[in-house]
Amino acid sequence: MALCGLCQGIRVDNLVPYCPPGRGDEAFRVGYEHQPNYRALEKSSRECPLCKLLLHALEDGAAVDRMPEEIRDRSESRIWLIGGQEMFFDLSGPMRLSQINIQAGNAWRHTVLGLYADEGERMAVRLTGLVPDDPAATSGDVVGREISTDPSSDRSFALVSRWIRECVAQHKECSLTTNPGVSAERHDEIRPLPTRLIHVGGPDKSPFLCHTGGTVGQYVSLSYCWGSAVALTTTKETYNARCEGIEFSTVPKTIRDAIVITRRLGIQYLWVDAICIIQDDDGDWQREAAQMGLIYRNALFTISATEALDASVGCFTKYAPMLMQPVKLDYHSHDGKRKGQMFIRPQPATVADSLDRSPVNSRGWCLQERILSRRVLHYTKNQLYWECQKHCAAEDGTIYDYIFRLKQSFDLRDYSGSADPSSVFWKWCQLVVEYSNRKLTKQSDKLPAMSGLASEVARRTGDQYLAGLWRSYLHVGLLWESTPGKMVRPPAFRAPSWSWASLDGPLRYAGMNNLITTSAPNIDILNTNVTSAGEDAHGSVSAGHIQLSGRLKPATRSDGRVYRPTDGWGSSEPWGYDVIDSTSGAGIGCAIFDEADSAVPKDILCLRVSDTSRQGSVAYNILVLEAAGNQPHEYRRLGVGRILLTGWFDDCPGAAITIV
Secondary structure (H helix, E strand, O other), X not given: OOOOHHHHOOOHHHHOOEOOOOOOHHHOEOOEEOOOOHHHHHHHOOOOHHHHHHHHHHHHOOOOOOOOHHHHHOOOOOEEEEEOOOOEOOOOOOOOEOEEEEEEXXXXXXXXXXXXXXXXXXXXXXXXXXOOOOHHHHOOOEOOEOOOOOOOOHHHHHHHHHHHHHHHHHOHHHOOOOOOOOOOOOHHHOEEOOOEEEEOOEOOEOOEEEEOOOOEEOOEEEEOOOOOOOOOOEOOOOHHHHHHOOOHHHOOXXXXXXXXXXXXXXXXXXXOHHHHOEOOOHHHHHHHHHOHHHHHHHOOEEEEOOOOOOOOOOOOOOOOOOOOOOEEEEEEOOOOOOEEEEEEEEXXXXXXXXXXXXXXXXXXXXXXXXHHOOEEEEEOOOOEEEEEOOOEEEOOOOXXXXXXXXXXXXXXXXXXXXXXXXXXXXXXXXXXXXXXXXXOOOHHHOOHHHHHHHHHHHHHHXXXXXXXXXXXXXXXXXOOEEOOOOOEOOOOOOOOOOOHHHOEOOEEOOOHHHHHHOOEEOOEEEEEEEEEOOOOOOOOEEEEEEEEEEEEEEEEXXXXXXXXXXXXXXXXXXEEEEEEOOOOOOEEEEEEEOOOHHHOOOEEEEEEEEEEEEOOEEEEEEXXXXXXXXXXXXXXXXXXXXXXXXXXOOOOOEEEEEEO
């Protein structure tokens, strides 16, 4: 099948959005004008292989939704091909393309995600050079590359080695020092070693567990899903045997692949939790869990078995075959002096699908492993990804400025001074929200699985940690909000009622930006007491209370959920209850309760925590409490809310209360 005339006319310089300098909007070019409408593309696809690929991408590729029928049938829904993500004002330099977006219709700029909007849709396909010395590649116009079919191939390891070298030598964001005098060899990569590591051995030597004795060096860490159980662990009974040697055939495939990766990259040590922590020694587990953040932070990089459901799957999975073969195009440089070849191929999966929606990134423990690792080598079902503090590089040649914004924004370098507390606390709240949507095999790990991140925040700010909250921003941290009907309190005590760690399920901080930047605290902290359950000051707790001075006033709630107010808490779904003044019977605000409706009492107590000014009015952010029944003036949390009646607390004097 031969290419149609329109496909033969594709050039790198006519794909990119272009606006000549000094010219008006009339000179703006959005990209390459392809078929006049969707039906024309369908017709041409019967003869042209590239039109067939474009149609496949629009119909069955990475689209979240199918193409709307009104786009299919509209005669003026022109097909556009748009290269890259930037506007070009000069076509003499390299285009650096690895992706083409397909647009159907004219409203694609209305969507950020590159899917369809009211009148348009665009889908992604990949633009690649055949070999690195082809003119399309050497010119810099096409930076996309062919993906290896085997992640264990020499070619794949050569790419990973290059990523490591470039990141260590060139990325100051990925260093652990802010010292500008550190040389290119980056001596800061020699870091304190964890208590135990797997010496990965070699072709003629089995791996074995070794005690590092407080020495320094380089090692790699592993992030993976255990699944229901890991077939090989270290216990008090097996510890000596592990130190003598680990029979390679008994190692679960994910850990076995990680050992091979570490060996082939010329690194001696690997850290894996199942083997490097004595699993049935509670004291050892507590000590090592407290160091988890440092272990991932100090690792040269972390291997992530990103799409492996459990430890038996491994890292080296054969990539899924493409449903359609790449289409070859002639390459012509913008000046017409160089000719070569380039290929357009289907995009196997979006980077968000491969990374953010992967099995590993649905697990609670793996959040801090990803955030605190300065570099992560992701093994997915479609290609390799290198995610560091500077960017995310894909095997196909695409460089993403960021994928998981929280990772790139979480600066891990050593500081002689302290960071801006409000900025760090903002990120902590975002991390808590993200974490609340993840799963834990052992529900008792709720606080330990965030311990490394909490330790990092404490190091950066010097703030006091209170079972998931921070003392300096307690007036904000207390106002986490549950998702009605989705939060469950475990049967055993895990955290005080005022901590988000006391419940399981998705939560959020409503209006978080306003809460942090503009809300004024209306409570005084008299005393805090949180008892750690082990050696980790940022891990599990056995008890806790906070003693506050504030205004506490009784109210009642409505009989059922109502629509939320439209002052920023607007929603089309029944979400919270009306808060009703006990004297007048008037509705004065809204409350959202932590647990199911059956656990909500009719009579409630409202604690004024902070005030938020908005559009000339003041709203009171409240904790909803009930008497705990143990001691006078002792209460437990039921939920949060907002009082919208100015002056409602004026007749209520401050009092000292304890929340457990």
